Amino acid sequence: MKEPAPVDPKMNCEECQQNISVFLDGELDEVVATAMRSHLILCSPCAKLCEDFSVILESCREGVPSEIVPPNSQALWCRINNLIESEIKPEPLPEEPRQGFLSRGWSLTFSQASAGVLAVALISSLLTVVGIRNYFEPTGEDFTSRSDASQTTLEKLLSKIGVVETPQEARERRMKEQQATIAYWTQRVQERRDRWDGRMRDAFDRNLNLIDESLNEYTIMLQANPDDDLTGEMMDAVLNDKMDLLREFSDL
């Protein structure tokens, strides 16, 4: 506790100003403090001075920032150093177990490697045989006219495993291609048709109707008996006739 300045029971201004600081800290003797209060009530200059002191002290108490506390530079440098090292050498991730064929690596046994080579050779040979046969027998007529009965055992096997098409699949694929071509030429004919004379239009319509009539008949027959390869062949021929008719009249 601070030692207060000696005061007179009737305190004057000088005595009051000497004790202001101790008074504001609350450390002044109660008797002296009472005398000061009496003086401050009666003396405006001293009261004003006391007030100023009080404001200054209050602002000092409130404005003390925590940052003013000097940082621990050693700890700060340690943190920065750790951060830099973590970026240069990332921590290894925990290793997950690998899955799938490749995870086993290429460490095949001799028997496995031999079986693989034999399988590749067998498939290559089969594909070569089929390719050669298709090369020497490429005509659409022969192909579409072929039936299940005329397929060789090898072809049937390949059809079953999906390597080659069955005759029905080949026919359906070919019909889709033909229909697409017919749609194209039909559009061309529609664009040109107005330029033809009446006789040309009549002849075209007559032949097209005849072809469509045959197509309808063959479609019904194939729906009733999808394995009727002769009807399939006729259907293919008539579709070709329709393509030809449309194409040949589109250049008029």
Add this chain to the structure above:
Amino acid sequence: MALVLKNRFCSFTAKTTILLLSVVFLFAPYDMAAQKRFSKTYSAGREVRLKLYNRSGTVTVEGWNRPEVQVQAYLEAPTAAVNPQVLDGVILINMVKDNYDRGEVGNVNFTIRVPHDASVDIETKIGNLNVSSVRGTFVRAKISSDGDITLTNINARLVTAENGIGNIFFDGDIQTNGAYRFTSMRGDINLRVPFNSSFKLIATAPSTRSINLGSFANSNMRSFGDGRRVTGQFGDGSSSITVMNQRGSIAFLRR
């Protein structure tokens, strides 16, 4: 007054009659002249090729014993353009290309004479095609829609005849290693060939099932698909004949 009117009426009638007669006489020669004639002769080697693409009209090709090709065309109104070209031993007449985008074009009837050894390739959209006395490498006749094809006295290794609605008649030899193909949508296909011919046959008439082999029927011929197709061999089968008639008949005649 009535007399004046009568005289005027008589005068008007006479003038009208004269005017009508004038029109008739003026346009009558025009109509006769509407069918124009085109004629040109080209010197040619023995194995010349004729390629003709016609729009409509009758085409007649005859073999003759001269090393030249004579092209005669009769053009109906509205007359088409005819512009034959000679390219590397090929005489090309393309009426389709030469008259493209011209709208209505009248019939063009061709009579063309070629050396006997010429090859003939003719097409038309509508109209009959006649080829006779030709023995070149190939004869091809195609009608896109309506028309008859008549091939007589033909001796070619490759023969193709194809039409839409119409008959096909072939009268000729079947050469060794030859290929003969006849297809029609509707009509009669009649083939007249020598009895000493040899060929493999595929004849298909799916609608009528009318396939008459005549003298060429033998035990080597077999019927398939409930009579819709006949296949087999006649002689040693050194050539091939393929006949398809979607809605008509097929008949073989002995020559």
